[in-house]
Amino acid sequence: MRTMLAIIIGIVGGFIVGIALSSLIGIIGMTVFGVPLGIKFLPYYMAMICAVLVPIVDSRRKNG
Numbered sequence: 001m002r003t004m005l006a007i008i009i010g011i012v013g014g015f016i017v018g019i020a021l022s023s024l025i026g027i028i029g030m031t032v033f034g035v036p037l038g039i040k041f042l043p044y045y046m047a048m049i050c051a052v053l054v055p056i057v058d059s060r061r062k063n064g
Contacts, residue, residue: 002062006055014050018043 022042029037039045 002058003055006058007051010050010052010054011047013054014047015043017050018046021046 022038025042026036026038029035
């Protein structure tokens, strides 16, 4: 149950971080180059990465 909760938190948190990071990259691109930059589907990639990393970090924290 704890692992499933960690996966869900990772998905939601990763998606939110991906949106924020995508916006930050776009703002920096507009400021520096005058063209909005970005990575296509970045929030989805971040959600997948965090869905894997959060349970791993949680299990290490619980055991150590």
